[in-house]
Amino acid sequence: MSTTAESPADPAQSRIIAQGVDEEASASNERGLMGWQYHLVFVACVVFTLFHLIVLNVAPLETWAFRIIHVAFGLAIGYAITSALSLHLFQPLTTLTPSQYTSLVAERVFLTVATVAGFLAFSAVLYAFFLRYGLDVKNPPNWLFQYYGYLLVTSALIAIVVPWVFRTRGHDIVWSDWLLILACMTVALYLLFNLKALQFRAGVMPTQADFWTALVGVLLILELTRRVAGLALVIISAIFIVYAFVGPYLPGFLYHSGYGMERFFTYLYTDNGILGATTAVSSTYIVLFIAFAAFLQASKVGDYFVNFAFAVAGKAQGGPAKVAVFASGLMGMINGTSAGNVVATGSLTIPLMKRVGYRPQSAAAIEAAASTGGQIMPPIMGAGAFIMAEVTGIPYTELIVAALIPALLYFLSIYFMVDLEARRSNMRPMSKDELPILAELIKQVYLFIPIIILIGALFMGYSVIRAGTLALASAVVVSWISPNKMGLRSMLGALNSAARMSIQLIAVCACAGIIVGVIGLTGVGLRFSSMLLQVAATSQLLALIFAMGISMLLGMGMPTTAAYAVAAAVVAPGLIQLGISPLIAHFFVFYYAVISAITPPVALAAYAGAAIAGSEPMRTSITAFKLGIAAFIIPFMFFYSPGLLMEDTWIVVARNVVTAVMGVFFLAAAVQGWFLGHANTLLRLLLLVAALCMISGDWITDVIGIVLAAIGWGLQRIAPKNPPAGQPS
Template sequence: MTRSENTGSIDAAAAAAAEEGTSSQRNLTRWQYGLLFALGLTYTAFHLLVLNVFPIETWSFRILHVAGALVIGFAIVAACTPPAEQRRRRWALELIPMVLTGGLALYALGTVALAHALRAFQGLDAQSMPPWLFPSFAWALVAATVLGILFAWVFRPRSDRIGWYDWSLMAASLSVAGYLLFHLAALQFRAGVLPTQPDFWVSVAGILLILELTRRVAGMALVVIAAVFILYGFIGPWLPGVLEHSGYAADRFFTYLYTDNGILGPTTAVSSTYIVLFIAFAAFLQASKVGDYFVNFAFAAAGRARGGPAKVAIFASGLMGMINGTSAGNVVATGSLTIPLMKRVGYKPRSAAAIEAAASTGGQIMPPVMGAGAFIMAEVTGIPYTELVIAALIPAVLYFASVYFMVDMEASKLGMKGLPSKDLPRLGALLRQVYLFAPILILIGALFLGYSVIRAGTVALMSAVVVSWLTPFRLGPMGAARALELAARMSIQLIAVCACAGIIVGVIGLTGVGLRFSSMLLSVAENSQLLALVFAMGISVLLGMGMPTTAAYAVAASVVAPGLVQMGVQPLVAHFFVFYFSVISAITPPVALAAYAGAAISGSEPMRTSVTAFKVGLAAFIVPFIFFYHPTLLMQGEWWQIAQSLVTSLVGVYLLAAAAQGWFFGRAPWLARGLLFAGALSLISGGLITDALGLSTAAVLLFWQLRFARGRGEGTPAASSEAT
């Protein structure tokens, strides 16, 4: 694989990523493309300036953050996939809906603009405004929002331009922000307590807009869950047991959700700061081709090894997945390159897709970025970010070691070889460009030197620009502008997801259902702490199915983690427990989004692929239980205890991989696989006695396999292929 060919493949992967993440994404042309470019550039630059130079009031910043994402999102993502062939528009049918919806949207936008103008030029406050102004504004806004969402489905969209219905939704998004900013001081006191009718209708319109954009960019799963939680806010009085609550008036309920207890709360706090910043960092790496260097380096380092492309997928997906924040999106971005190559060297389509899915999902638990999960955890728990990164190190090493061992054993079992040297980048040439790793190293170094996360991310972003000057892809002013616009596009999905997750978090806080789940966990734990953990695992995985990692963890942290803390678990351990299971829901059947994305590329059957991905990522289902009982895996303890846990756990995940693959220096029969699994659990658990038991089991099995499996000829690739 030549450098140019590899770069071309990566570009194709990036295009496929965009297509997979949002298949209804538009490719705008002419002046609309220029407008979107300007909006994206302004949006990202605004965030970087506010975070580093010109801070503004928190609510104002988050309101503008959500509004900007809604405007850009409705511009670039259609309500459904545009038809391949554009049919002649039937303007006669669209004229009346267009005039009605557009007129209402323009009236709402013009009315709120008038209010701001009267305040700016005549000094009028909200009480001095004409009495008809805000009531009529609210009705027009809600009507424009509902009609815009409806007509976006009735009239098929075009792929190269923004539909009039989406212009209406963009105007409605600006109107919501304009109203909230105008009444900001009053809303901070009266929202959710004594709201006005316009407050209520504006909140309803804002929530509808967020749900619609979330549906467009992330699918129906999260929208359905949010809708269930909203419904729960009203039907609580008729529900049994722990689900019962007294119920809420609609105006109090919806206005409460649009405060810093809900949409403008912790999830949006993270998306408006860390997520935008680190996606901008990733965009600059991509624009300067430094991201391509990571993949090239992985190919040069591991491509020649047996099953080389699979090992490349582990390294490359781990590096890129920790930054881009989505498991399924990372599968498509790197899997479009690695999955065909895995199939080429002998992996079955199902295995190739599963390996890529497991590796990409693991990127979400990979320090220092952890797909934005660490930032939400720091926001929710108050634990310093650097402490979270250190705690995440050993579990991440164990996960990727486990995946690597499984890949290597399957390659050995099937007698695979690596890629020919002529198809790979030259390692010597890449080593001379090792300075391209500088942005990642600067990020890590700045964090541990005591810089804030925002300042460290900004320094790393600037270093990506500087490093690009040492490559043929130097970022000048125009290149930096493209990177800023790309960052806005890349961040829309996560921003919408975080805002939608804020709705769920708001309902949980208002109804107190999280505390009730905590009480349920406590009652279960009185009989069996292990059963309580299994129950917590099930809830975390269930909440995460079909949802992006960020939203899955945000919801699980509100529902499950408090119960574990009440059981006496350290907050760090409790939140890592639910975080891991929220992440690996992406490879957990029956709804395994990362595995399904890989199956679409490899052409394998999705459900079987998800089962295989579950097997490849098996360590991630065991490790959280171990660090619950033995927190040394989270760097909690003396250095010698941590070192012992690391070494024995690495041996344990090797045995775990051997048990899953049925290969331990030769084909392992079912009895040996059972003993390997028991030895793996003993070694990972971290106690001195269990470590001794696990090592003894491994030594006996090793002697047996070397003596008898090799003696039967089962240790050779040819024999193993026949056995398989």
């Protein structure tokens, strides 16, 4: 990825730092398709995005049908663009040894069997459609689907297993993946053909064909999730699936009576599971807002955001770190994942942080902590706000208003952390000649118009779908007066990018739907709520700490969307039963699901930053955890002070904000060991206690915290001369 510009003749442009930060980094198993395959997938991606935009705005479809097509179409594109194995390991064979030749023959035999089976299963469904709509035969003969299920599952299983057994990989779409694409189409067509009947019999009295179709659908979702999001979510989903069958043998609140295979898997493929709330969000809000982000990227808004951040904050001491905080907040509005945000902005900010004196470990951790905050920054908040609106029924506009103060507190805490570290280490600011010219960038401030239109439309009462569509259209119009005008080719490219960027979240949401389905079917969520009530009978604070731990544990190694969806199903209902309002309960688990991205031992955002900085991943994750420690306290702050979520009078809200800002500053000073100057251990403990006193919105604790901080200030004023700058504590 290019991060520095060539030296153009225009002196104003010569100081543009960021270029290409919008570009999506390719995963190690993402194919670089060429020729007819590239064009075929390009057309499929454009059609996929246009299909969603048309259905959402012009020609609505029946809900189940829309979600079935959404999942199947997304899976098919996912199998086309991702390989089962890392392409970095691919070495083309020039000659074959006897053992390799035998392996190749065996692979082709298996794939031939899978092709015949898959084609026959697909043909059975097509023939059923022909009978119904061509010959007006409402119900196909019984023999048509007698062996359909066995054929479908045989083809899908072979196609999933063959790449692992025979190490099949390549930059073109391989034979096994074509079979998986065919299986996606077969599953979708069968479900659509039997749609009305399935809405009554799925999970209750399913047929054998229903069962095999649902089973293959679940396997296809799990395999693509493994390819695009890693094993963590797949393993957790597998544990929940196993739990559905071993429940009768488990003790305590984990016990349930158990379920048959047919009932269980067909139940999962209903609106109680895969086609439920998580897929409802991915098929509407996620695709729409990723398309919005893709159009912003096509007009290079991300570059503008980062350059704007450099122009505003680059001159400060430790400027690149402050730019990382500012830019990551802006990029978080158009980027769907914490790790993706790290890669987008970190490829530029991390090297610059290292240049002005930050250790590689600190540079990566700062970017990871700041980028994770992008997931809690309104108005888009990753995809979590959309799922929250879907699950709770709270209007989206209320959610983004409630999210504003906690998000600003989080970014303020990161800012205080990097500022105090810069002062402690006496880091140099960037020079004027190294930075973009703010006056020139202000001339392009109109690039913020699409986001202003989005927010304005929402608060004018437009639906989220309509507001997002207006913002998307405005991004095109605004580009026409910018240096990066969007023509037909650019718009088609944006539609293509939107589909490709959506695939991970589509797979993750469908996979999260599996977990949500198991939780609903087995009732384990309700039993967990009862257990939380028992803990709360001893101590409400202990119950909150327990809920925090479970939310972070469920989120480790998982994308934010899935982490929150699972935590919302397991933990949030228990908090609501404690008498906590749904808004506070869901924000509480949402925060901990988000910051699992910087929580050791599985801190995906920190690991992405470490890869760019060349630092040790585990140490980087520990540093990111330290920098983002305010995020572990903020949910307790808005629990005890609902004013931080705008849930009180303006006077109370203002007082809560002031004391919360003081609290996060004291916390940053305690963690970094720098207040007015070097802070010794006693002063750090004093500041930590002062910060903790600010958690409660009570006047007494606030006054105690302020008095303790004042004592610390006095002690530092009369203390001996500070040690030389640059000597960390």
